[in-house]
Amino acid sequence: MASDRADRTSPSWHNLPAKIRQTILNALLQTDGSLAPYATVSREWQAVIEPHNFSRLKLTIPRIQQLDSMTFRTQRYVQYIWLCLELEEYELEEYYPQGMGDADSHAIGKALYEVVDALSSWCDRPNLVLDISIHSPSDSAYWFKYLTFEPDCPFNQRESEYSELPGLSVPAITNCGSDDSDEIEESDDSDDSPDLETDDDAIYFTSYQINKVFNQIVVKGPVETTMEGHEWWQGMPLARAVTAVLFRQQTRRRWPPKTMMQLLSRFPRLREIHYEPWREWDDGMQKRTDGDYQILFHSVASSPLKKLTVFENFNQRYPIYFERCSDSRNLNYYVARAIARCLELEQLSASFIIDAKHFFQARGRDWEWLSLTTLVLTSGLLQPLGDHSTIQHLLFQAARAALRMPKLELMEIWNGLEGVAAVFRYQTPRYKANREGKPRPTVMTWRGTWKFKLLVTLIQSWEHVTNKLHGDELVVKTESLSGRLIASHADAIHHLGIAELAIRPVSQRQIRAEHLAGEEAALVAESSADSGSPDASS
16 A cells, blocks of 8 residues: 555656656757667657757768668658768878879778668658768878867757758767777767867978878779779769758868769759868869869759858968969859859858859849849958959949849858958848837948948949848948957958858868967967077977
8 A cells, every 4th residue: 555655646757747848858958978878768758869869970981881770760860961981091101192092982982872872762851961071080190180070060059059051960079080889870979179289290281291181082983893983973873862961171182073063963852062172282273173163063053952052261371382372262253153153042152262253243144043042252352452442343243233132131242361351241131020010121231350431322232222122221330350350261250250151160160270270389389499499490
């Protein structure tokens, strides 16, 4: 009898109100550590924890063949796959010619084929992001000790806080080096702050050392296959489940645009591409790459893509190590024209790979971006010592183009270098009224590290755009920014408040970490020189 009374009076999970149970489960999802053991508590806990655990996967080469078997029951929960391809380690004194070794090339080709083949059997879903990274553990072992290799978003970030790109709710995972328990992983706790080395090697390189980690990616089929090139790619199945692909800047090795085009053709339902290449360190090679970019973006223009982000990364210190590398990238008009021809996009961001002036100059008379809501571009004209009249002309061109964008909500034209940052922003409110029911105006803002006066006629042009597109009032703002805050283009993004569409947050943080490492190394070298240390001459 006493036992029966205890059963009736003891606390029970199911006796708790539904709202309290939901609050507890939500709090549990935000805790650190693996949640897998909690899925065994009850069916209710399993129904909440399993979708959370399996929504994001890290996939390494040794476990690709087990992708289907390991997600047989939970496949429907998967929204993001981080394909982390690890190359062979190399010795400090080894020399590789341009490109990579055959073993790595075949391993990448085999891995890509197996992943696409596995995903070809997956049913269509609203969002499935494939995030592809390539690196060697040796990359951060010698010179680039600040490099980190991470997934797109930290694990403990709530879904509502993620960027606009759907499905990008991913865990923070430590460097994807090989270990004895290599597997398809769920979340993994790690300190995502970069390890900033301050020895001289963190900044003072040779061209050989830089090229080592910027080798071209070569994708080859299995050694035993007789198929070559295009034929091999066309033999790869179609993976209709994939809706977004990420190529983030932490992969310093270069994806040939033609290889990317072949790979992307395997995803017929692709709606989003986020591509963060690095500039070339040879002007002649850059011209050839720009020619291939034209082909790539022409193919994108004829696809059903809705969102395109291209962010060409660079390091302002690297050109000094190369004889045929200009300090400033010579931007190609025809690449801009190919990107501008993507008329069906809803969101477009192209930073540093083209100039906004070329984008607007390339506009055909009958071109209209009928679905475009967001446009983010960079322009080298935005310089404090430049001709201000050319900036005014650029913004006039932007206004004329905006009249061909009936759904435009945000346009940003910006630039950022060490000590220099500026943005021209035109933004209409997504919600026309505030909580009090008062109308929200459309706002045009200039924010920069130098004073710039918008001409009255320019303001009138944008008032015409506002009236025609939105019927709103236009408010003009001018904001100042200290150049001392800008150590890199990543700092400029942060302090200008550039739309998150422009670059993945983890990429921005990695760029800032690289420049911070360089600054600290420079201070160490300067201190050694001032003190007469023997290291000063090394």
